[in-house]
Amino acid sequence: MKYQPFFEVVEKPLYFGTLPGWQSEPLIALVGEAVRRNRSIEHTAYVLATAHHETGRFKFTHELGKGSGRDYGQKLLIMRGQYVRYYGRSYVQLTWLANYARMSIRLSMDLGREIDLVNNPDLAVMPEIASAIIWEGMIGGMFTGKNLADYVNGDRVDYVKARKIVNGNDKAKKIAGYAEQFETALRALNIMKGVAA
DSSP states (O other), rough: OOOOOHHHHHHHHHHOOOOOOOHHHHHHHHHHHHHTTTTOHHHHHHHHHHHHTEEEETTSSTTTTTTTTTGGOEEEEEETTTEEEEOTTTTTOSSSHHHHHHHHHHHHHHTTTTTTTTTOOGGGGGGHHHHHHHHHOOOOOTTTTTTHHHHHHHSBOOOTGGGTSSSSSTTTTHHHHHHHHHHHHHHTOOOOOOTTT
């Protein structure tokens, strides 16, 4: 698939006029996962906006500070001599052992192979896995109990309130603006339908 029309729309306003591979590869992975899941333009735009924001334009797929000073950032013994910290990783900052375990089960079922995030939490930053994590969590309401269909459906598209899917109202308007940019870019690709279609 040729992504140049998409990149041309987002490169200047969202990426300061340049889009190197370390930023374009996650975008391609996220759009590819959207196509695999047959998701709408609007769902995809909001997932892209969330990932863009949560990672600081895909610069940080590991939480800054690696959970230092937070309960979920404590080292846990998972086997003799092997300690792991379940700090924020991925495009949506997955935290806590229980969430890594739940996501391992969901992704293993969805992708048809074992995805062990408990013993290998750094798998969560691989583009294919990170893309599946954010999609699974935002479709299934795994982060806050709210999901994409609550705010983006055939009746309405509310990118501002959609922030509740991941993190309350934190930076909701800013992320909604990103979603609008990504929606325009996705329409330039002409590979998926809108929610009203």
